[in-house]
Amino acid sequence: MDSNSLFYSLELVAGSGHTLSVEQRTALQTSLVILKKNYKFHRVLFWGKILGLKEDYFIAQGRGEDEMKDKKNLYSFNCMDWFLLPPATESMIDQVSKASKKRFKGDPSYVYEHLEIRRQGDEAEEEIWTKVSEESRLAVTVHQIDEEVSVVPRGAFIKSPHGLVEVNRSFGGLSRSEAGKIDNFLHFCEPKNLKKKSIMEMAELNPALDFLDVLRDDIPKGSWSLQFECASQVCVLRSLLWLGLTFYHVPMTPQHGYMYIGDGIKNLDLPFML
Amino acid sequence: MDITDGNQNTDLRLRSAESFKAFLLKSSSKSGLNLYDHITRLLIKVMNEQPQNVVDVIEDLSRDVKQEYYEDKQSTLRELPQTTAEELLAEQQRALFSHPEDSEHEDELVEIPLPNVSEIGFYLEQAGVGLGREEMQRIFLALKKLVESQALPRCRLWGKILGTESNYIVAEADYREGEEEDEQITEEVAEERDAEMEKSQENEMDPLPQSTYKPPPVVQKEAIGTGANKFVYYVCKEPGLPWVKLPPVSPVQITVARQIRKFFTGKLDTPINSYPPFPGNEANYLRAQIARISAGTQVSPQGFFQAGEEEGDEEDEVPRENCEMNPDFESIPVAEMAESLSTWVHHVQHILQQGRCTWINMAVKPGEDSNEDVEDEEREEEPDEPEPEVGPPLLTPLSQDAEILNTPPWSSKLSSTLTSQHAVAVLRSNLWPGAYTYAFGKKFENIYVGWGLKYTGDGHSPAVPLAPQKEYPSGPEITEALDPTLEEEQALQEALEEQQAAQEEMEDTDEGEEEDDD
Numbered sequence: 129m130d131s132n133s134l135f136y137s138l139e140l141v142a143g144s145g146h147t148l149s150v151e152q153r154t155a156l157q158t159s160l161v162i163l164k165k166n167y168k169f170h171r172v173l174f175w176g177k178i179l180g181l182k183e184d185y186f187i188a189q190g191r192g193e194d195e196m197k198d199k200k201n202l203y204s205f206n207c208m209d210w211f212l213l214p215p216a217t218e219s220m221i222d223q224v225s226k227a228s229k230k231r232f233k234g235d236p237s238y239v240y241e242h243l244e245i246r247r248q249g250d251e252a253e254e255e256i257w258t259k260v261s262e263e264s265r266l267a268v269t270v271h272q273i274d275e276e277v278s279v280v281p282r283g284a285f286i287k288s289p290h291g292l293v294e295v296n297r298s299f300g301g302l303s304r305s306e307a308g309k310i311d312n313f314l315h316f317c318e319p320k321n322l323k324k325k326s327i328m329e330m331a332e333l334n335p336a337l338d339f340l341d342v343l344r345d346d347i348p349k350g351s352w353s354l355q356f357e358c359a360s361q362v363c364v365l366r367s368l369l370w371l372g373l374t375f376y377h378v379p380m381t382p383q384h385g386y387m388y389i390g391d392g393i394k395n396l397d398l399p400f401m402l
Numbered sequence: 403m404d405i406t407d408g409n410q411n412t413d414l415r416l417r418s419a420e421s422f423k424a425f426l427l428k429s430s431s432k433s434g435l436n437l438y439d440h441i442t443r444l445l446i447k448v449m450n451e452q453p454q455n456v457v458d459v460i461e462d463l464s465r466d467v468k469q470e471y472y473e474d475k476q477s478t479l480r481e482l483p484q485t486t487a488e489e490l491l492a493e494q495q496r497a498l499f500s501h502p503e504d505s506e507h508e509d510e511l512v513e514i515p516l517p518n519v520s521e522i523g524f525y526l527e528q529a530g531v532g533l534g535r536e537e538m539q540r541i542f543l544a545l546k547k548l549v550e551s552q553a554l555p556r557c558r559l560w561g562k563i564l565g566t567e568s569n570y571i572v573a574e575a576d577y578r579e580g581e582e583e584d585e586q587i588t589e590e591v592a593e594e595r596d597a598e599m600e601k602s603q604e605n606e607m608d609p610l611p612q613s614t615y616k617p618p619p620v621v622q623k624e625a626i627g628t629g630a631n632k633f634v635y636y637v638c639k640e641p642g643l644p645w646v647k648l649p650p651v652s653p654v655q656i657t658v659a660r661q662i663r664k665f666f667t668g669k670l671d672t673p674i675n676s677y678p679p680f681p682g683n684e685a686n687y688l689r690a691q692i693a694r695i696s697a698g699t700q701v702s703p704q705g706f707f708q709a710g711e712e713e714g715d716e717e718d719e720v721p722r723e724n725c726e727m728n729p730d731f732e733s734i735p736v737a738e739m740a741e742s743l744s745t746w747v748h749h750v751q752h753i754l755q756q757g758r759c760t761w762i763n764m765a766v767k768p769g770e771d772s773n774e775d776v777e778d779e780e781r782e783e784e785p786d787e788p789e790p791e792v793g794p795p796l797l798t799p800l801s802q803d804a805e806i807l808n809t810p811p812w813s814s815k816l817s818s819t820l821t822s823q824h825a826v827a828v829l830r831s832n833l834w835p836g837a838y839t840y841a842f843g844k845k846f847e848n849i850y851v852g853w854g855l856k857y858t859g860d861g862h863s864p865a866v867p868l869a870p871q872k873e874y875p876s877g878p879e880i881t882e883a884l885d886p887t888l889e890e891e892q893a894l895q896e897a898l899e900e901q902q903a904a905q906e907e908m909e910d911t912d913e914g915e916e917e918d919d920d
Binding site: 139140142143144145146147148149150151152179181182206229230231304350353355356357358359360361366368371390391397400401402 | 487491492527531533540562565567568569640663664665808810813817818819821832836851852853855859862864
């Protein structure tokens with residue numbers, strides 16, 4: 129969620145059970161402004177918190193000119209001193225998915241080790257060690273969560289004819305009935321399913337607004353929980369795939385945002401649980 | 403002549419202007435508008451608003467004017483205001499803010515056993531847990547209504563369980579004195595009905611092969627007020643909506659709940675489709691999870707509770723059931739609480755493997771149930787008597803909690819490092835993500851906000867269904883054998899013929915011998 133809206137939007141997301149203490153909130157307000165200046169971001173978001181066994185990581189995200197491509201993630205322990213996370217590459221993602229399945233420890237220099245023994249023929253045994261530091265695991269987790277479950281309402285972002293994705297300044301918010309339908313929410317990442325749509329479906333879409341995947345096409349169906357909270361004033365979407373991701377939107381206002389507070393582990397048992 | 407010419411020209415022009423104006427005033431056959439009025443309205447709008455770069459946006463303005471015109475026409479129909487869900491909820495929540503009608507003065511004298519939820523909310527916010535200030539306030543008022551309507555001796559906010567369609571807010575309360583259970587009666591009636599059905603089927607048809615399957619005896623529920631049923635739980639969807647009482651939990655529900663992993667939907671009567679099949683609907687599943695979470699994560703600073711009075715002799719096997727508040731409790735400094743886990747103790751009984759808190763020996767059972775007398779005899783013949791299950795006794799410190807899957811079961815820390823003199827000690831459970839406890843001086847509180855699921859590490863592997871059972875005992879009449887092949891038959895025939903030939907020879911020689919003998 130935007131750092132400007134931090135002081136009221138935390139109440140809206142608190143229905144999932146997690147908030148920040150007043151001290152952390154004030155620290156964030158100061159440090160995010162400094163961060164924005166130092167890194168020359170257009171917008172700074174407080175992305176969320178990943179809970180580790182010993183320490184929790186606070187994650188912030190800075191956005192540049194293109195909202196989708198210019199993203200940088202930073203982490204901190206005390207909401208004041210921020211460290212840059214490396215961008216997640218394919219090889220990193222592979223390594224992390226092999227090596228680390230347990231909870232985050234809370235120590236960024238902790239190394240996860242994973243041994244794979246490959247047999248080639250009858251004799252040669254290759255021992256392949258994959259070593260991943262917790263910092264890279266953190267970077268990959270943040271990247272995966274953004275790819276898979278980041279949500280925006282339809283119309284909040286516009287794709288300019290040059291291909292730049294920008295904030296839509298004239299977004300007035302979804303109406304209350306629109307906010308109750310999951311069709312109006314989109315994934316904020318490179319679209320994967322968009323090209324598979326039939327021509328008839330594409331005819332109704334507006335290329336400036338509908339350039340992202342719809343939440344409704346997520347598999348398995350029912351992996352999102354849409355509710356109205358806070359005396360039915362706020363529309364809240366919770367992901368069941370990554371437990372802890374909460375998206376909020378106040379209908380008829382441009383306020384929206386998402387935050388992840390959780391242990392950073394994907395819920396692979398989802399098909400059993402529905 | 404020039405003047406008349408001039409007049410004629412102006413006349414012509416005037417006339418062509420008038421005819422053009424008439425043309426402009428001509429109503430369109432499709433929409434009933436005419437261009438003259440439309441352009442008039444458009445220019446008035448441009449005069450009023452004076453937008454920038456008006457020539458670029460004139461088409462949009464024109465479209466807007468047309469739309470506005472349409473809306474004016476149709477608004478002669480009055481719209482019936484439909485009450486939205488939001489308004490309905492607001493009406494219901496308004497009731498939270500009303501005073502009780504009678505007994506206003508009496509309330510001031512009588513202590514309402516209400517927890518100070520605002521204070522709890524403040525400390526929880528320091529710990530980073532919470533539902534938002536306004537929501538906590540609404541929950542506070544809703545709890546007050548609950549206590550008043552049900553006359554509960556004691557009540558506490560247990561927490562919130564999230565569901566896919568709606569959430570549950572859970573309150574824990576003590577049972578009123580003299581409450582009885584209506585649930586057991588319905589279960590027994592269901593058993594009798596099943597037995598009758600089986601008997602009637604047998605009379606109608608030829609006797610079917612009897613199934614040799616005997617279900618294991620059902621572990622009895624604990625009486626209300628003891629063990630897992632020590633407290634009664636009320637749930638509601640949103641503060642302001644009526645509270646629903648959850649039924650007491652039975653051990654078989656707890657054992658099955660340990661094996662399945664399901665989300666809550668938010669409706670109490672949803673059936674739970676799972677394997678092993680869960681005996682009950684979502685209300686029972688919710689109650690079972692609440693029982694497990696309470697048993698696993700309700701902790702208090704050491705010394706806050708002391709062992710209650712025990713009846714009779716102390717036996718090592720009987721776990722302590724009651725603990726009382728210690729009037730001489732001295733608060734432990736917060737820094738110590740955040741550092742070591744031995745300053746915290748469990749104050750709710752651990753649930754045994756069996757699903758109960760006090761172990762019951764299933765082998766020795768009074769023969770009340772007619773269906774299960776036969777099984778009792780069979781069981782007594784077994785050589786091993788089941789050993790009593792023992793769990794950690796009440797008031798065990800957390801440092802003795804077992805590590806599961808290489809993760810320590812608890813994480814503790816101070817709520818703030820900058821102002822550590824006034825910080826709160828926070829404990830977070832790693833087994834039940836969402837369970838938090840805070841302690842500050844003499845005050846402490848437990849709360850659970852989460853999905854109601856335990857941390858299972860890598861993944862949940864559901865129970866495999868049993869192999870299909872053999873229905874017939876295998877004997878020679880039913881076992882299949884291969885038909886003999888042609889060669890085997892021929893070989894058998896040859897062997898028989900040889901035997902016959904040999905026998906005949908034998909007889910001949912016998913006769914021959916006899917003849918010789920004579």
